[in-house]
Each structure stands twice: as C-alpha cells, then as structure tokens.
Amino acid sequence: MGEPTTKIGGSTRRSEDKRFLTGQGRYTDDINMAGQTYACFVRSPHAHARINSIDTSMARDADGVLAVFTGEDLANDGIGGLPCGWQIHDVSGEPMAEPPHPLLAQGKARYVGDHVAVVIAETKQQARDAAELVDVDYDMLDAVISPAKALESGQPLVHDEVPDNRCYTWELGDSGAADEAFERAHHVTSLDLVNNRLIPNALEPRAAVASYSPGEDHYTLYTTSQNPHLARLLLSAFVLNLPEHKVRVVSPDVGGGFGSKIYPYAEEATLTWASKKIGRPIKWTAERVESFLSDAHGRDHVTRAEMALDTDGRFIGMRVDTKANLGAYLSTFASAVPTILYATLLAGQYTTPAIHARVTAVFTHTAPVDAYRGAGRPEATYVVERLVSQAARDMGLSQAEIRRRNFIPTDAFPYQTPVALNYDVGDYDATLTRAEELADVAGFEGRREEAQKRGKYRGIGYSTYIEACGLAPSNIAGALGARAGLYEAGEVRLHPTGKVTVFTGSHSHGQGHETTFAQIVSDRLGIPFDDVDVVHGDTDRSAFGMGTYGSRSLAVGGSAIVKAMDKIIDKSRRIAAHMLEAAEADIEYDDGTFRVAGTDKSLSMAEVAFSAYVPHNYPLEQLEPGLDESAFYDPTNFTYPAGSHICEVEVDPDTGRVEIVNFTAVDDFGNVINPMIVEGQVHGGLAQGIGQALLEGAVYDAESGQLITGTYMDYTMPRADDLPSFRVDTCNTPCTHNPLGVKGCGEAGAIGSPPAVIDAIIDALRPLGVTDLEMPATPLRVWQAIQDAQGRQVA
Amino acid sequence: MYAFGYHRPTTIDEAVTLLGQSEDASAIAGGQTLLQSLKQRLAQPGELVDLGAIKELSGIAVDGRTVVIGALTKHNEVALSSEVRKAVPALADLAGAIGDHQVRNVGTIGGSVANSDPAADYPAAVLGLGATVETNQRRIAADDFFIDLFETALEPGELIKAIHFPVPKRAAYVKFAQPASRYALAGVMVAETGDGVRLAVTGAGACAFRVPAMEQALAGDFSADAIKGVQVDADELNDDIHGTPAYRAHLVNVLARRAVEAAR
Amino acid sequence: MNVSMTVNGRSVTADVDPPTLLTEFLRDHLGLTGTHVGCDTGQCGSCTIHLDGRAVKACSVLAAQAEGARVVTIEGLADGNGDLHPMQAAFREEHGLQCGFCTPGMVMAAVDLVNTYPNASDTTIRENLEGNICRCTGYENIVRALKSGAAGMGDQGNG
Known part of the structure; x- marks a missing residue:
C-alpha cells in the first residue's frame, strides 16, 4: 500500500475517510x-x-x-x-x-x-x-432506438425539425491520404464494432x-x-x-459521479x-x-473500422466511420464526446501517418447519452486496439511485436499526430515490457495447456492505450467548439495561526482531493498535513470552478493551487524580507522556512502568516496585510497518460462463462502525489472497463423503446466475485507542461481494459473457430458465438 | 409502497384467522421478495400478516431418515447448519447459494417455496429431493405442489408449517446464476433416493419441474455420460436477455451432468 | 402504529405508518443518515445494518418487522470511546473506500462476514460480498480491508 508519509509521493491515508466510515458523511439526501x-x-x-x-x-x-x-x-x-x-x-x-x-x-x-x-x-x-x-x-x-436505423429514410423523427435524425456529420483527418494508404496496402484489417451503451450507476x-x-x-x-x-x-x-x-x-x-x-x-x-x-x-x-x-448514459457507438498495413506490419493508414447515438436530447457535453474526445485519439500510441474519421451523431428515442468515465476515449481505444490485435493475427505477428513495430519512439516527442493532438511525452515500450513481465507472459503457454486439461480455454489479450485528459486548454477547446473555458481556479488562505484553508473549483466525489491537495500544500508550504483543510463543492466558498471530469482535477485544479501557492510564497518572501530587515533578493525559501542567505536568521511560514495578519509596522504602500492568494490555471496542452493492459481469461465452453484469471495494468501517469489513491483509481477504472467488456449493457426493446435493463435485476453491475485481484504498476514519464508533472489516472482503467478482455476471449476461443465477439461477452453471447463457429465449421 | 394494515400474530391459528378476514390480505415471512414488489408498487395488499413472531414455525430437526425444516427457518440457518450439511450436503449448498449473505439472514424456506418464483432455488430442492410440504391443513407431496408461475397447490388460508426432506443416498445442486440478479438462470438438483433417481430443474421454466427422461437414464446408470444426449424441450423454457430457450435447454443438460458428478 | 426497538444501544419507540421501511425509520425518524439507500430492489447493500447481530438490508425489512429487535448501524459500530472499530480502521488503512456511499453497508456486511466465516479465503470473501455493490473501488482493496479487519477483530476479541 506504500508508506503513509504526507509528502508528495507518500501514500497518506485519506482525511475524508473518518466521516465516511462512521456514517458522518453528508450527502444531498441527508x-x-x-x-x-x-x-x-x-x-x-x-x-x-x-x-x-x-x-x-x-x-x-x-x-x-x-x-x-x-x-x-x-x-x-x-x-x-x-x-x-x-x-x-x-x-x-x-x-x-x-x-x-x-x-x-x-x-x-x-x-x-x-x-x-x-x-x-x-x-x-x-x-x-x-x-x-x-x-x-x-x-x-412509433419509436426508433438503433442509431443506424434512425438514419434511414422513413423512420420516426425524434425532433420534427431534424431530418433523418442526424444531429451532425463530422470529419477529422486527411481522407485523401488515408485512401491513398489503403490503395497501396499489403494487407487491410477490417472490423465492425459495437461499443455498448452503459448506464453509469454511481x-x-x-x-x-x-x-x-x-x-x-x-x-x-x-x-x-x-x-x-x-x-x-x-x-x-x-x-x-x-x-x-x-x-x-x-x-x-x-x-x-463517473460523468453522470x-x-x-x-x-x-x-x-x-x-x-x-x-x-x-x-x-x-x-x-x-x-x-x-x-441519468445520461454512456458510449453507444456503431463503427466500421479499417487498418492498412505494409508488408512489415507497419500501420500506414486507418479509416473509421462511426454512428454515435445521442439519445433523444443533446446533453451538456454530448456533442463533444464522439468527436473531440473520440476521433482525436485514433492514432493511439502509434505512428500511423494517415487517419480519417467520419462521425455521424444521431437522435433516437432513448435517454440522452453523454460523457461516462473515459468519454470517447474508451470508444477510440476499442477501435484502435481491436484493429491492432486482429491485424497481428492476420499478419502472423505476436501482439507485442506488432505494437513495438508501430509505437511512437521516445525520441519522437513532442509528437504531432494526424488527428490534431500533440503528445508531449511518453515511453510506450517501457509500460509494455513491464506489463509482460508482471503478467508472466512467458509462462502463458504452459498455463493454457494446463487449463486445456481441465476443459477450459485460456486466452491472453493486449491493449496499449493512450488518453488525452486534463481537460483542457481553453484556446484549443474554444477552437473546437466549446462554449466555456476549461481552466481551474484555486485559492490558498493562510490563517493567522499558520493553518491553511484551500479552496478549489475541483470537486471530490471519491477521488480523495481533500488528501491529495493537502499533501501538495503541506509539501510546498512546509505546513503540517493536518493543518491543511481543503474546501470544495460550494459556490459561496470557492470563487469559481469548472469541476471534476476528464481526469482533470490534479493536472488542472492541482496546478491552480500550485500557482496560488507560488503567489503566497512570493508575498511571504516580501513579508520575511521586511521582518528580517533584509533585501528580498537575499531571502531563500525552502520547505516552509524563509532564511536570509548566509545567516541563521529565519522565519517559519506560520510566523510569516501571523505577521501578515498583525501588520503593526508594515510599509503599507509596499506591503498589503493578509496572506490569501488565488489563481486560475489554464493549461497549454492536454496530458497524455498511456499504458499497457494484459488480460488473461478462462472460458468454460459448456456454459460460455468467462473468468478473468489475471489482469495486469501498467500505466504512465506522470508524477504521482499519492500512490495509494492512484492505485485505487486504477482498480475502479478497471472494474468499469471489465464491466463493459463482460457484464454491462443497456438494452432497449427495439420496438417499444422500453428499457429492459432498468433495475439491478437485469443490468449487471460488477460484483466482487466477477473480478480478479489486479496486478498494477506504473512506469512514469512526467508531464512536460504543468508544474506538478502529473497526468491523470481516473479514467485509464476504463479506457484501456475492454479491448484486452475481448481479445483475450477471442484468443481463447480461436481453436473453436470464434473470430469476433461483441461486448458485453455474457455467457449467453459467448456460448452462442461458439455454437455459430462450430456450425460454420461443420458447414 | 401503497398503504396497508399490518398484523403480527404469534400463533398459526391467529395468522390464519387474520388472513381469512380480508380479501386482499397477504402473508409475509422474511419478505425479501415481497417487499421488493411492494416498494415498486407492483403489489397492493390491503393487510399484511407478518408470520415472523410465530415461534413454532422456525427450526431444524434431523433424524436418520428425514430433515424437517420449519417454514420460517432462514436460508443461512440451513446453509450453516452442521446437521443439515451432514445429512444432506446438497441442501445446505443450495441454501447457501440463495440470494446473497444478507438475504440469507432474513429470507425463509417457507416464503421461498410458497412463492414459487420460477428462478428460486428451494423449489428445486423440494422437488428434486421428493420432499413433503406440511401445512396447517395437510401434507402435500412435492410432485403435487408446484403448479405454475407463482402458483402452488396452497389454498387460501393454508400456510406452510414445515418441509420434510427425506435423506437421499446422494444428491447435488448445481446452479448457473443469471449474471445480474444472481437468481438461477438454470439450476438442477439431482438425487438418488430410496424411491429412485429424481432430477428437478429451476430457473428454466415457468416453475420447478422434473425431467423424467434423465431420471430414467440415471436409474440404470448414475453417471454423467448416461444423460449426455438427453435434452429438455426448449419450447417450454423461458426466454429473456440473459438466456434463450435453447441456451437454457443446453445449460440444463450441462448442469445435470455436473450435478451427477458432484453428487455425494 | 407503535414500534419499539433498541438502536445502537438506545431504546427507541416511534409512531410509524405500517409501510415504513427500517431504512426510513433510521434515516427519517432517528436521523441516522449513515445508512444509505442506493437501489429499490434490495441489491446494492448500501443499507446493510445489523439486526439481532446479523447483517441485513434495512431497505428490505419493515420497521414493524424489527419490533423488539437489537439494531446496530454504522454510527453505533465502534465502541464509543472515539476509536474506530477494527473493520472501520482497516477500510481506511487499506483504502477500501472512495466516494463513501456504499461504505457503511460494506463495513457492516464485512463485520458479519468475519463473524460467520472466520479465516475466509479470498474466494469466500468475494462470493459473500455479492450483496454489496461498489462502483468506485473495483473491490480489490475492500477484500484486503476485510482480511485485515478480520485480523484486527481477532486481536481485540470483538465482533
């Protein structure tokens, strides 16, 4: 679990837990x-x-x-x-x-x-x-539920003023370059993919x-x-x-929350x-x-995807055509999810030079669809990684080899993809190498043979994902159609007794900001951790905020607090110079102490704070009393967490039941403030990704539009016995453009894991002739896929 | 919930009287199923007669030939009973597979059997072990008890007092859970008894049912191979998003074979 | 109608409508809002409390059915001297909670699981947590917390 030190990098146990564990949490219904x-x-x-x-x-x-x-x-x-x-x-x-x-x-x-x-x-x-x-x-x-059907002529209209139920068709990338790549391709891998609709269920x-x-x-x-x-x-x-x-x-x-x-x-x-x-x-x-x-649902894409490869298995082009279900109305971020947060991620971790994406967003008679943990990026990762894994099989390459041949090399950063994003840093080979080690890939064939003796089919699946998070630079967002800015606000208030209240525009609903943010402040101001209180979630207390989603709280909200602390330290230096009767330039600051260079004259942060509120002899024209600073932080780029997930499954061919026997996730989150909390975020994300792959799926009756999965009796939530014990690790390259060097970890598990799970099942069932499988891979669906494959083989 | 009157009798006679006094009275035992329907306003009894305070309805008695379980005995009391586990391990296993831990702390065998939920586990035990249902009026053989979806042989004013399970030579219950609800998508109880082999299925049809063709095959050869080719008729089976009739029919065969192999 | 029971060691009597669930009685009548309601079908387990020493879902029991019973909620789990119960402490130490909503029910279920199945394996723990849904943690650290809490309960000889 890691050492519980309160410094940056320590697994401090959470401040918020005592109230939650004793029934003193205060939720809205309370x-x-x-x-x-x-x-x-x-x-x-x-x-x-x-x-x-x-x-x-x-x-x-x-x-x-x-x-x-x-x-x-x-x-x-x-x-x-x-x-x-x-x-x-x-x-x-x-x-x-x-x-x-x-x-x-x-x-x-x-x-x-x-x-x-x-x-x-x-x-x-x-x-x-x-x-x-x-x-x-x-x-x-009459109602229409399927996005593909809703686009056909003669279908019921959700809004009379929207012909063909089409909200927009949107494109990204160079279609000419992509077409040209496909013309000269040695091999083309094509897949029809469904990204199943999920119900968030906070x-x-x-x-x-x-x-x-x-x-x-x-x-x-x-x-x-x-x-x-x-x-x-x-x-x-x-x-x-x-x-x-x-x-x-x-x-x-x-x-x-998870977006909902x-x-x-x-x-x-x-x-x-x-x-x-x-x-x-x-x-x-x-x-x-x-x-x-x-509640706004998530995902719900239907996609035709193609990958063009050269004779060496290098990706030379990609074409993607997606129909995205928006539901009956446009929810707040709905239009951005299948476009800005989806198609921009289609380069994945690879050097694919030519990519073209076409997205048609469609109204149907279903609940609105919007961002849900990962939002667009799980859909993109599912497209890219399913294509890559299938291409490896098509080309006779190992899953690791095809990836390594196509990874963006570490010396290529900053790397401009053909789909708008500019990746600042990463080391994709490092996470893959570590993941293969942790997953004991070398021992897999032995395990497969052993499982076969027990009548189980064992398979292994890979996913090497990337995500863009830390939403995001206001200038980029604005150019892409955002109607709001996407900075964050923070305020740091030192009280006369040296205690600190931090006001943030981020909101914690499980992420542990009260702990992580306090660690940052305690570390930088040299104030004891227990003397720092983090306030969030009240418009009367925090000045402003854009909130928590898109794995942005630490990278953007945390950076705003750092910026405010920089101002605190600047002003404190001036106060200290005044009190110590030294020149400001001679004041050194380290870990909560201001010192006159080359002397033993020093003041603690708490002494400075007290003085700031008792300014009996301040030069008021130069120095204002009080010690309370705020800042807005607007990043210059997204952050790009990335990683390698390896899933190992066993399938019972008689019942179609899939058991995940091993799951390994090695991620690059940049600098980590609290490893315990980060690991917890990964676990939760993995559970939601595995839930999507194996268990969860919203089902509407195609005729009546009734939600069949409308209770926990029919919508399968992941339970403790559906999941394995996870093997997780990190291989971190610090983000280059925010002051903490952090990236974001909240969504990674949900983004990376689904293709690894599905590909592991396909790998397991190859001997039975199964070549494709839709999510969620329920026992019924897996059993049916086996029956269909056997039927084809007989025929 | 809609409004209802509430009564908490302490004797069976008092309960029967209360149930007889109103057209729309309903008995509640553990209530783990009934209360969910009431909360969702799917049922609207005028009066609720809580059997929870009738002490004589609770308890387990085991002799060499029979396990007798009082109607209000909770699932976990059966699952964790060393006496039941020794006499009929399959019955303890089945009770331990019902609902979840908290439900097993409250839900009762009488409530489960009287409700005849198509996906409940206990009906497979009652039918598969050839139990006798003892009511305040008579004894009903398992084969005569389950009639249809949520329908049993119980008459108005008739309450289950206890279930008598004859101890089999060997038996096993194997369940395949519906992934969301964890009820039985299909469950099979197989037992070799003094009166021959019995095999009962829950989860797959309108209510628990026996599979005579499998029983006959197993009577001659109590092995998984003996029933490998014996399929139940898919046309009679339930269809929902978790299981087509064909899948359920297939599962019944798989589970039956596994139960035969696990029987002890 | 009148119902009387002991809640966290205190005798309580109240006049309630018959359809009052035990959750509503605890939350609305007694102000014990640590017991949460996360579903309508008795599956999420957020409302788990102890009724006569066993874990039950308070949303699936009428207040009237608890007549004369001994009820313990998350607010009454610790011994009252300010320390956390060993299971509560283990959940904090092992980071077995995130948003905290399922947590009271999870902790109450965990204590009963340890009492019912001492020295349980990971498989037994996972299977018996079937009645408690957590959307945040992926259960990994809950399983760790449960094992560590079991050890703590053993050390203190309480449960």
Missing part, C-alpha cells in the same frame, strides 16, 4: 430544511408519444399536494431548456442541429422516463401517490434540495453535482435566468424554479429506476 416538501416526477411510460393534454386536477386535490406543474407552466414563465455546452459543425459547415431540451416535456415525450410533470407534496409518499393521479392523454407514436442516486428566500431574493440548491459552479452558471444564465450572485449551489459529499453528475438535469432546475413558486424548500431523490431511465 440534508433536510425546515418546511421541506417533496417532489415526484411524472415520467413518460412511452418512448415516443404526443401529449394531447395533461389533467392535473385529481392530483392537485389529493392529500398533501401543494402544486402540480407541467411544461406549460414553465413555458408561461419563459423558462428555457437545458443548453448544450459544445457546438460541433457539420461537414456542410452548418452548426449541428440543436433542438430544444425542455425541463418538462412540451407537446411530446421522446424517451421512456422523459419528464412530463412534477408533483410537490408534504411527504414523499403523498407526492408519489398523487403522481399516479396525473392523467396524461398520450397518442403513442451508487448515490441523483438528488436535489432547492429553496428560495424571498427576503434576500436568494436561491440555495444542494445537488449531486461534479461541478457546482458550472451548474450555477448554466442555471442562472441559460435555464432559469436567475441573478448568478443570488444563487448558491452546494455539492456536499457526492457518492460517485456533470450535467445540469431537468430535476434540479425544475426544483429551483418551483421552490420560489411554492415558497417552500423542495427535495427530490431519484429512485434507482429513475437513475436507470434518466
């Missing part, structure tokens, strides 16, 4: 306000239906009911819909189709679970009882408590958000037209608006079934 009421949302039972009328009279008359609101009430108040934060342009040059995303349905319901009305009552039970009395007159309409369901104070004309919203400042900005500026300075958004302890809690949703916006209407606080907590239906 918060109650005086006079609180309860909301229950009426949701569409149909995937596509015209709403002829909504009769709320019976519900209004029911016991305890205070109000029932529909889309009409919101429209009458001029309330807008939920905005999309990223504008992608179609190949035609036109902006993407951006149909309205109302808080409560206006005229039509577009997916099962779409919000139709809200009932507010004195108790939870009364709200739910009355919700059943809201009488909605629907005309059921264990804490979404929740909100909204209140309005008429005396102060002030709103307070407690909500399960990964980025409360963004929630406040969007609610104020775009949805409810509220004065931003009169709105406080608090994300207290949040029980996991980035976005402002209809529920908290409706509650905020309604709390003023009824003059009482309102609480809503999702039931799990509501989470399944209405």
Whole structure:
C-alpha cells in the first residue's frame, strides 16, 4: 500500500475517510430544511408519444399536494431548456442541429422516463401517490432506438425539425491520404464494432434540495453535482435566468459521479424554479429506476473500422466511420464526446501517418447519452486496439511485436499526430515490457495447456492505450467548439495561526482531493498535513470552478493551487524580507522556512502568516496585510497518460462463462502525489472497463423503446466475485507542461481494459473457430458465438 | 409502497384467522421478495400478516431418515447448519447459494417455496429431493405442489408449517446464476433416493419441474455420460436477455451432468 | 402504529405508518443518515445494518418487522470511546473506500462476514460480498480491508 508519509509521493491515508466510515458523511439526501416538501416526477411510460393534454386536477386535490406543474407552466414563465455546452459543425459547415431540451416535456415525450410533470407534496409518499393521479392523454407514436436505423429514410423523427435524425456529420483527418494508404496496402484489417451503451450507476442516486428566500431574493440548491459552479452558471444564465450572485449551489459529499453528475438535469432546475413558486424548500431523490431511465448514459457507438498495413506490419493508414447515438436530447457535453474526445485519439500510441474519421451523431428515442468515465476515449481505444490485435493475427505477428513495430519512439516527442493532438511525452515500450513481465507472459503457454486439461480455454489479450485528459486548454477547446473555458481556479488562505484553508473549483466525489491537495500544500508550504483543510463543492466558498471530469482535477485544479501557492510564497518572501530587515533578493525559501542567505536568521511560514495578519509596522504602500492568494490555471496542452493492459481469461465452453484469471495494468501517469489513491483509481477504472467488456449493457426493446435493463435485476453491475485481484504498476514519464508533472489516472482503467478482455476471449476461443465477439461477452453471447463457429465449421 | 394494515400474530391459528378476514390480505415471512414488489408498487395488499413472531414455525430437526425444516427457518440457518450439511450436503449448498449473505439472514424456506418464483432455488430442492410440504391443513407431496408461475397447490388460508426432506443416498445442486440478479438462470438438483433417481430443474421454466427422461437414464446408470444426449424441450423454457430457450435447454443438460458428478 | 426497538444501544419507540421501511425509520425518524439507500430492489447493500447481530438490508425489512429487535448501524459500530472499530480502521488503512456511499453497508456486511466465516479465503470473501455493490473501488482493496479487519477483530476479541 506504500508508506503513509504526507509528502508528495507518500501514500497518506485519506482525511475524508473518518466521516465516511462512521456514517458522518453528508450527502444531498441527508440534508433536510425546515418546511421541506417533496417532489415526484411524472415520467413518460412511452418512448415516443404526443401529449394531447395533461389533467392535473385529481392530483392537485389529493392529500398533501401543494402544486402540480407541467411544461406549460414553465413555458408561461419563459423558462428555457437545458443548453448544450459544445457546438460541433457539420461537414456542410452548418452548426449541428440543436433542438430544444425542455425541463418538462412540451407537446411530446421522446424517451421512456422523459419528464412530463412534477408533483410537490408534504411527504414523499403523498407526492408519489398523487403522481399516479396525473392523467396524461398520450397518442403513442412509433419509436426508433438503433442509431443506424434512425438514419434511414422513413423512420420516426425524434425532433420534427431534424431530418433523418442526424444531429451532425463530422470529419477529422486527411481522407485523401488515408485512401491513398489503403490503395497501396499489403494487407487491410477490417472490423465492425459495437461499443455498448452503459448506464453509469454511481451508487448515490441523483438528488436535489432547492429553496428560495424571498427576503434576500436568494436561491440555495444542494445537488449531486461534479461541478457546482458550472451548474450555477448554466442555471442562472441559460435555464432559469436567475441573478448568478443570488444563487448558491452546494455539492456536499457526492457518492460517485463517473460523468453522470456533470450535467445540469431537468430535476434540479425544475426544483429551483418551483421552490420560489411554492415558497417552500423542495427535495427530490431519484429512485434507482429513475437513475436507470434518466441519468445520461454512456458510449453507444456503431463503427466500421479499417487498418492498412505494409508488408512489415507497419500501420500506414486507418479509416473509421462511426454512428454515435445521442439519445433523444443533446446533453451538456454530448456533442463533444464522439468527436473531440473520440476521433482525436485514433492514432493511439502509434505512428500511423494517415487517419480519417467520419462521425455521424444521431437522435433516437432513448435517454440522452453523454460523457461516462473515459468519454470517447474508451470508444477510440476499442477501435484502435481491436484493429491492432486482429491485424497481428492476420499478419502472423505476436501482439507485442506488432505494437513495438508501430509505437511512437521516445525520441519522437513532442509528437504531432494526424488527428490534431500533440503528445508531449511518453515511453510506450517501457509500460509494455513491464506489463509482460508482471503478467508472466512467458509462462502463458504452459498455463493454457494446463487449463486445456481441465476443459477450459485460456486466452491472453493486449491493449496499449493512450488518453488525452486534463481537460483542457481553453484556446484549443474554444477552437473546437466549446462554449466555456476549461481552466481551474484555486485559492490558498493562510490563517493567522499558520493553518491553511484551500479552496478549489475541483470537486471530490471519491477521488480523495481533500488528501491529495493537502499533501501538495503541506509539501510546498512546509505546513503540517493536518493543518491543511481543503474546501470544495460550494459556490459561496470557492470563487469559481469548472469541476471534476476528464481526469482533470490534479493536472488542472492541482496546478491552480500550485500557482496560488507560488503567489503566497512570493508575498511571504516580501513579508520575511521586511521582518528580517533584509533585501528580498537575499531571502531563500525552502520547505516552509524563509532564511536570509548566509545567516541563521529565519522565519517559519506560520510566523510569516501571523505577521501578515498583525501588520503593526508594515510599509503599507509596499506591503498589503493578509496572506490569501488565488489563481486560475489554464493549461497549454492536454496530458497524455498511456499504458499497457494484459488480460488473461478462462472460458468454460459448456456454459460460455468467462473468468478473468489475471489482469495486469501498467500505466504512465506522470508524477504521482499519492500512490495509494492512484492505485485505487486504477482498480475502479478497471472494474468499469471489465464491466463493459463482460457484464454491462443497456438494452432497449427495439420496438417499444422500453428499457429492459432498468433495475439491478437485469443490468449487471460488477460484483466482487466477477473480478480478479489486479496486478498494477506504473512506469512514469512526467508531464512536460504543468508544474506538478502529473497526468491523470481516473479514467485509464476504463479506457484501456475492454479491448484486452475481448481479445483475450477471442484468443481463447480461436481453436473453436470464434473470430469476433461483441461486448458485453455474457455467457449467453459467448456460448452462442461458439455454437455459430462450430456450425460454420461443420458447414 | 401503497398503504396497508399490518398484523403480527404469534400463533398459526391467529395468522390464519387474520388472513381469512380480508380479501386482499397477504402473508409475509422474511419478505425479501415481497417487499421488493411492494416498494415498486407492483403489489397492493390491503393487510399484511407478518408470520415472523410465530415461534413454532422456525427450526431444524434431523433424524436418520428425514430433515424437517420449519417454514420460517432462514436460508443461512440451513446453509450453516452442521446437521443439515451432514445429512444432506446438497441442501445446505443450495441454501447457501440463495440470494446473497444478507438475504440469507432474513429470507425463509417457507416464503421461498410458497412463492414459487420460477428462478428460486428451494423449489428445486423440494422437488428434486421428493420432499413433503406440511401445512396447517395437510401434507402435500412435492410432485403435487408446484403448479405454475407463482402458483402452488396452497389454498387460501393454508400456510406452510414445515418441509420434510427425506435423506437421499446422494444428491447435488448445481446452479448457473443469471449474471445480474444472481437468481438461477438454470439450476438442477439431482438425487438418488430410496424411491429412485429424481432430477428437478429451476430457473428454466415457468416453475420447478422434473425431467423424467434423465431420471430414467440415471436409474440404470448414475453417471454423467448416461444423460449426455438427453435434452429438455426448449419450447417450454423461458426466454429473456440473459438466456434463450435453447441456451437454457443446453445449460440444463450441462448442469445435470455436473450435478451427477458432484453428487455425494 | 407503535414500534419499539433498541438502536445502537438506545431504546427507541416511534409512531410509524405500517409501510415504513427500517431504512426510513433510521434515516427519517432517528436521523441516522449513515445508512444509505442506493437501489429499490434490495441489491446494492448500501443499507446493510445489523439486526439481532446479523447483517441485513434495512431497505428490505419493515420497521414493524424489527419490533423488539437489537439494531446496530454504522454510527453505533465502534465502541464509543472515539476509536474506530477494527473493520472501520482497516477500510481506511487499506483504502477500501472512495466516494463513501456504499461504505457503511460494506463495513457492516464485512463485520458479519468475519463473524460467520472466520479465516475466509479470498474466494469466500468475494462470493459473500455479492450483496454489496461498489462502483468506485473495483473491490480489490475492500477484500484486503476485510482480511485485515478480520485480523484486527481477532486481536481485540470483538465482533
């Protein structure tokens, strides 16, 4: 687990744990306000239906009911819909189709679970009882679920104003160069791939408590958000037209997010608006079934991918055509996920010189799809690594050899890929070498033979992934269509007694920022770890923030804190110079101590802090009292974590059950602040990636549009006995452009692992004639693949 | 949940009276299945009669020939009972494979058997071991007990008091769990008893059922090979995203063979 | 209707509607919000508490069914002198938690697993954690914590 020192690089045990372990965590549903009421949302039972009328009279008359609101009430108040934060342009040059995303349905319901009305009552039970009395007159309409089908002519339209349900078609790369590579290719490997739709399932369901104070004309919203400042900005500026300075958004302890809690949703916006209407606080907590239906889902791509190789097995070109399902409405980052976060990663770790990607984003009658742990990068990695592994088999090369022949060499950095990104640093061979060692690849054939004797088929699969994270440079994001900046804010406040409060715009919902950030501050300011407190998740306490997603907190949020500390140290140096009656240039700083060079005259950081607040003899025209500095940090590039995953499986051919017997992940995360926390992030990411590969998949009925996997009875969450004990290690090359040299580790496991798992199964089942397998590789699907392959062999 | 009245009788007679007093009364034992339906508003009993305080319904008695398990005996009490494990290890194994640890601490054999959930484990034990269901009114042979999906031979006002399991010569239960719910996608109990071989399947059909063709084959030769070619009719089996009828039919054969090999 | 039980060593009586779940009783009536609710179908295990010494899911028991019972929640697991219970301490030491939401249920289940299966193998531990879903940790460190917590419980002779 590593030494628990509080310095950078030490596995300090987490500060936040004591409250979580004793039941003292404070999650949104734990918060109650005086006079609180309860909301229950009426949701569409149909995937596509015209709403002829909504009769709320019976519900209004029911016991305890205070109000029932529909889309009409919101429209009458001029309330807008939920905005999309990223504008992608179609190949035609036109902006993407951006149909309205109302808080409560206006005229039509577009997916099962779409919000139709809200009932507010004195108790939870009364709200739910009355919700059943809201009488909605629907005309059921045909629905379309599959993105490929939705593009065909004559299919039902999700939005009447969006022909062929096509939000945009977008391209990246040089199609001429790619075509030319395919013309001269020695070999072409082609695959049709499905990246299965996932439901995030943070264990804490979404929740909100909204209140309005008429005396102060002030709103307070407690909500399960990964980025409360963004929630406040969007609610104020775009949805409810509220004065931003009169709105406080608090994300207290949040029980996991994985992307699903980035976005402002209809529920908290409706509650905020309604709390003023009824003059009482309102609480809503999702039931799990509501989470399944209405949290933004992830992935859901259908892709045709081709790789061109020369006679030596070098990649000379790649072409990718992807249809991405956006669901019924554009969620906040939905348009960026299958474009900016996907196609830009198609170079992987390789020198492929010519790449062309075409992405068609499609509306369907399903829940909105948006960023989920990895967001676009798992989809890209799945395309690249499945192609590479298949190409190795096609060309008769080992999985390691084909990769080594194509890796970007260490002396080629900074490396400009043909798909926009510029990788700053990496050593791909190092992680692969270490992973092969840790996975005991040399002993694999022996293990395979031993398994065969037990009637099991054993296989091994590789994935050498790269990701771009630390979202990201505002200038690049802006050029690519982002409607917001992507910096982070941090503030470091030294109190007179030498204690420190750090305010960050990042949000911790499991990542352990309260510990990691305190380590950075303690290390740099020489203040004891226990004297540093990290505050996040409250728009009234942190000045601003863009929140936590895209593995950005340490690389961007941590860097902002470092920048603020640089200012603290600068000012402290001036204070110390004044107090020690020395020239500023003669003051040396090291580990919390200011010293006059060449003397024994020194001051501790705590003494400087005390002086800053007791400035009895300050030269006030030169030196301001106080010791509190803030900074915004906007990086110059993404960071590029990368690594090698090797998966070993055993398949029971009689039942189709796959057991992961070994899983090795060796990653390059740059400098590591707390190895224990980083390793934990890898474990969690791997569980989600393995979940995608083996277990999880949202299934909608193709005709009715009902969500079949709408509870834990049918949606398979990874449990302890589905997973192996992981072997993880790091081989780090520090990031070259942020002050900590860090990269980001939160998504790596989910990005790298799925192709390794699927390829291990394909490798295992090669003797049975299986050549391809879709995710999730459930027992039924694996058994069916074996039956089909055997049938082909007989035929 | 919808509103309901709640009663907690301490005797069987009192429970039967309470259940008889209302058209829409429902008994609750451990409630591990029933409460989930109530929470999701899939059921709406007017009165709930909690059997949890009826002491006489709980307990395990083992003699050389029979294991008698009171209706309110919890799954973990059976799974962790050294007496049951010694007499019928397959029964302890089966109880230990139901739900999860917490469910096994609350869920009861009577609740499971009375509910006849198509994917529950206990029905395979009752049918496969040839048990007798003792109610407040009569004794019902296992072969007459399970009628259909969530339907048993129990009459209104009839409560299970205990299940009598004859001790087999050897038996085993092998389950293949549905990946999400962990209920049986298919489960097979095979037993060589004084009255011949019995083989019962759960999870695959509308309710637990026996497979006479396999039983006959095993009667002559109690080996996995004896039933290698004996398939159940897929047309009768359940179909969902986790298992097609053909897959379930195949699994029944695989699990049956594994059960025969594991029988002890 | 009235229900009475002992919660974390304290006798409590309250007037509740019959459909009140034990989770609702603990959270809404007693303010013990450490017991979490993560699903509607009794599978996630976040609400695991001890009922008469055994781990049960408080979302799958009516408050009325706990009449006269002895209930212990995460708030009452430690001995009250300010120290963590050995299992709580092990979860911190082994980094067996991240967002903390499943954690109270996980810890309560872990304590009962150790009591039920002393010296359990990794396989037994993983199989018996089936009733507790964690989305953050990948379970690796939970398994480590459980083993280390078991050792700690053995040292202290408590459980």
